Amino acid sequence: MMEDSQLLGAVQQGDRAAFATIVERYQGKIYGYLRARLLQSSDADDLTQEVFLRCYTSRARFDTSGMVGPWLIGIARNLLREHARKTRRRREVAWTELCLELDELVSDDSERYDDLLGQLPGCLETLGPSARQAIDLRYHAKLRLAEIGERLRRSEGAAKLLMFRARQALRYCLEQRSGRAP
Amino acid sequence: MSDEQLIRLLREKPPEEFTSDEITLVRRRLPHCSELRQAVADHLELEQVLYHARGGVRFSVDDLLRRAALTPASRGPAGIYGWPTAAAVLLTLSVVGAVIYARGNRRPAEIAQAGKAAGAAGHHKPDASPSTPNGNQPVRHVVRKPPIGTEKPTASSAASVSRESTGDEPGSMSAVRAGPTVAISPPTSIATPEQLAGEKTAADNPAGPEPVAEAWLTQRVEIDNEARRASAELAAAIEHRAWRDACRVIVAAAVNHGDGLAPGGANGRLCSFNLMVFEAIRTHAGLRQAMCDDYAVDAWRGFRGAADRDDAAAMAAVAGQFIGTPAATAARQWLGDRALSAGRFHLALAHFRAAAERASDQQCGGLLARVRLCGALLGRELGEPVTETVELEGEQLSPFDFERLVTEMRMRAVPNSAASESSSSPALTSEIQKARSQSIVGDLLITISDERGHIATAWQRRTGDMIWRQQLDGINLAAPAIVDDRLFVCLAVPDSGGGRRMYLSTLAAHTGEVVARRPLARLAADESGETSVRIETAEGALVVTVGDLRFHADLEGCLQSVTKVADGE
Numbered sequence: 108m109m110e111d112s113q114l115l116g117a118v119q120q121g122d123r124a125a126f127a128t129i130v131e132r133y134q135g136k137i138y139g140y141l142r143a144r145l146l147q148s149s150d151a152d153d154l155t156q157e158v159f160l161r162c163y164t165s166r167a168r169f170d171t172s173g174m175v176g177p178w179l180i181g182i183a184r185n186l187l188r189e190h191a192r193k194t195r196r197r198r199e200v201a202w203t204e205l206c207l208e209l210d211e212l213v214s215d216d217s218e219r220y221d222d223l224l225g226q227l228p229g230c231l232e233t234l235g236p237s238a239r240q241a242i243d244l245r246y247h248a249k250l251r252l253a254e255i256g257e258r259l260r261r262s263e264g265a266a267k268l269l270m271f272r273a274r275q276a277l278r279y280c281l282e283q284r285s286g287r288a289p
Numbered sequence: 290m291s292d293e294q295l296i297r298l299l300r301e302k303p304p305e306e307f308t309s310d311e312i313t314l315v316r317r318r319l320p321h322c323s324e325l326r327q328a329v330a331d332h333l334e335l336e337q338v339l340y341h342a343r344g345g346v347r348f349s350v351d352d353l354l355r356r357a358a359l360t361p362a363s364r365g366p367a368g369i370y371g372w373p374t375a376a377a378v379l380l381t382l383s384v385v386g387a388v389i390y391a392r393g394n395r396r397p398a399e400i401a402q403a404g405k406a407a408g409a410a411g412h413h414k415p416d417a418s419p420s421t422p423n424g425n426q427p428v429r430h431v432v433r434k435p436p437i438g439t440e441k442p443t444a445s446s447a448a449s450v451s452r453e454s455t456g457d458e459p460g461s462m463s464a465v466r467a468g469p470t471v472a473i474s475p476p477t478s479i480a481t482p483e484q485l486a487g488e489k490t491a492a493d494n495p496a497g498p499e500p501v502a503e504a505w506l507t508q509r510v511e512i513d514n515e516a517r518r519a520s521a522e523l524a525a526a527i528e529h530r531a532w533r534d535a536c537r538v539i540v541a542a543a544v545n546h547g548d549g550l551a552p553g554g555a556n557g558r559l560c561s562f563n564l565m566v567f568e569a570i571r572t573h574a575g576l577r578q579a580m581c582d583d584y585a586v587d588a589w590r591g592f593r594g595a596a597d598r599d600d601a602a603a604m605a606a607v608a609g610q611f612i613g614t615p616a617a618t619a620a621r622q623w624l625g626d627r628a629l630s631a632g633r634f635h636l637a638l639a640h641f642r643a644a645a646e647r648a649s650d651q652q653c654g655g656l657l658a659r660v661r662l663c664g665a666l667l668g669r670e671l672g673e674p675v676t677e678t679v680e681l682e683g684e685q686l687s688p689f690d691f692e693r694l695v696t697e698m699r700m701r702a703v704p705n706s707a708a709s710e711s712s713s714s715p716a717l718t719s720e721i722q723k724a725r726s727q728s729i730v731g732d733l734l735i736t737i738s739d740e741r742g743h744i745a746t747a748w749q750r751r752t753g754d755m756i757w758r759q760q761l762d763g764i765n766l767a768a769p770a771i772v773d774d775r776l777f778v779c780l781a782v783p784d785s786g787g788g789r790r791m792y793l794s795t796l797a798a799h800t801g802e803v804v805a806r807r808p809l810a811r812l813a814a815d816e817s818g819e820t821s822v823r824i825e826t827a828e829g830a831l832v833v834t835v836g837d838l839r840f841h842a843d844l845e846g847c848l849q850s851v852t853k854v855a856d857g858e
Contacts (some may be wrong), residue, residue: 127350134348139341142331143426146305149574152346163357165305193530200302203313206333208319211331223338246343252303271301 113174126166129175130159136176137183144206145189146199146232148249154190158183178216184210222285230280238273245270290314301687308785322409509810510851513549515542516562521549523562527569531589532579539566540584548847559851563609570613571646580613585713588616601627609679618644619650625659629666633773634845639662639829655680660693665695670700717753720746726768727777730798732780735776737765745776747801757801763792766822772844777831778807779822788813790824791835795846803848810835 108127119124137158142151161182167179185273187207191200231239236260244255256266290298295315298307307315318325476491519542526535548564559728569727570577588611595603601624608620625640641663645656657672658679679691686694717734724736733756734748745762748754763780770777774798784809789812795805812820812835820836836856840850 122349123354126354130350130353135341136337138346139337139339141327141345143336143341151340152348153573153575155346156348160353160357161348163353163839201309201316202307205316205319205329208316209326209329209333212320220334220338223334224341227338227342243343244341246339249344250390251305261723267303270303270808274335275300278331281335281338 111169112173112242115166115169115175117170118163119169126163131160133176133179134159137179141184142181143186144163144203145190146202151190154186157186161186162282172218180215219285223281225283226281227277230277230284233280234273234276238276241266241269242273242277292318292325293321296324298530299325299328299332317728358550415420456549509806509812510550511811513546514560516546516549517527517551517560519546520553520560520565523565523569524553526755527573527576531576532573532575533583535569535573535576536580536583539580539612540587540610543612544606547609550848550851561847561849563847564849566609566612567643577613577647580611581615584611585614585616588614592616592623594618597624599777600626604767613647615649615652618648618656620654622656622659623684625663627665628773629659631774633775633844634663634666635826635829636771638667639844661695662691662698665698666702668699670699717748720748725765728769728771730771730774730776733826734767734800735779735798736767739765744781745801747798756799759796759801759803762794762803762806766820767793767824770824770826771798772826772831775844775846777833777846778826779824779835780834781812784811793824793831793833793840793842793846793848807842807846807848808849809833810838812836 110133111129113130114129115193118129119139129287134155136284138151138155139157141154141244142148145151145154150184158179162179169175184207187203191203193205194200207265231242241255241259244250245252250258252270253264254271256263259266290311292452294317296812298311299315315325315329319329334841368514384849392755397848408532503729511556519538522538523535523542526532526538542562543566547566548559550559551565552558552560553560553565568693570580588607591603591611592609594600596608604620604623608617608624610629611617611620621640621644625637625644628634628637628640628679638660640658642658644662645653648656654675655679658681659740661672662681674692675688677688679686679688681691720736720738721734724738727734728748729735729750734750735745737743737745743763744758746758747756747763749756761778761780763782765778766781767779769779774797776798778794778796780792782792784790791809791812793809794803796802821834822833822836825834829844830841830849831844831846834844836852839852839854841851843849
């Protein structure tokens, strides 16, 4: 498997397949980063693509001795700022602004992130079927709580509680498995 | 609210349920409370990991690269001119754009503001460091639904080279019974309208694109200046995510200039304004939403008016002008139903597929059922069996009855080889010998000969009787294509400069009437030698190749895009 810096070097030489590999390798991470900070999934879809568009159009400026992931996250963060500036739906961007302020105050820990990501499938397995389904409906099918409740034949409040417990269980499992339990 | 309460809130409530006050409180406390910071960070981390692992977004890298190819100014550190020059050019363009808008009295404050904000963002950070990339490239959202009614090849469809109706028309539905007997020419290649919208261009060539120079292209293909202006306005509005302005541009230009060609695709590809709008609506959720918010009522009014008058042209205008609204989807369905009743199954299929792509959940079921029915009428299996009641022509069909109808239609669409034999009358035999081309449309044989000018003649196949004769308005250059009951011919008319003007003419196969004539290209005198011309049918589209130019048209003969034929094809 090619290293990121090699891939980006190839992209700088006009290699489209290398660019496609970078997209494939990082689109989940970038989408996750943006989606967690945006309330509308369509905005996250749009901005994810713009991150890679900007990555491609500014590839000449990338220092191939650096790391691709943080560079892409940097692009995503700049895009979030632009998005927050342009968007008039204040309640929606208030959350994004809060997340951007937090980014200024805490540092990224990509090693920990990769660790959690690796542990996630195993932790999902430990959930009960309803909780797993609720997680799937929320994060994969992108449904709202009311819709999840409808699908699971529960009230919205019950779906909310189910989601809360599922997230709590996942958090606990991830902390245990990564050996970083408080 | 205490910090502990805020932390509990973060753990219990999803962000979309936070009130503005709650978010403001969290923001205010964030710099002062490490536990709160940790709680928000934990929340984001888990969300990010879950969306990473379980969610995701699908998009085409090819489309991204095409989009990137349209933004050369953003590549590299400002090229040889440097940022000051780039900034000056951008500023000039902004001023020119503002003047254009102001002249049309349509420059809304929204675009002006967005333009300023974007301009500022683009100019004040020319830093080339990796962590601060800049530039304000247009966004291209290319998330796609899976193709509607993906085909499952059947034995009959795979085996058939040409298909002709048996004369025993499928007849469980009045709509189907009403259809004339038609021959169904199988597509020479399969491409959905969605694929055509994202037409493969030289940009897809891994060896590197060879951009089609606009000047070179515009010398040969007529550009619609109004469509060009509208396309530029639309692109500007989309770039700044000024969705309401984009909607205004679409509504104002779609009716009169929707078919007009303008540069608008990758590498200078020419596109109709309608195709650009189709792509924009498909890729930008915000644009779809704005169109629904602002024009849903107007669109339904237009739909009802067109339906009351039974006016297909007005209905097509609603479908184009208010694209993305439920009424536009209903208009497409109406046009599809009308085509289905007329036996124009390929056209109906194209309408239903286009409608299904933007349909609401409520509309989607009926449209997918119609796609399936059209497929059956063409002898193919499209989509999945229906599971809900289908309403057709005011009748409610249970899933079982509908699927039985689909099966019956598909069986009847299998060609009857005996029916393909033609009369051996002397007149017809003689005509066939002289003809440059011959085509079968149901019980008609249509020949095109160049004796005494280029003449199309339709013959009753069983009796050999002549049904109609039509003098073609030009020199026929290629074997015609037949889709449903339409005959598409490519004609050349010499011009005063020694060159030729090429046209795509559409004839109604049963009457010989010329129903449309669209200009294709101008060929200069030195190009007028042996230019190869070919007309092919694709799923829901026509592809006309004239030398090194490739024209894509819909089944009404309206041009959708012009590309350059890639080297080696």
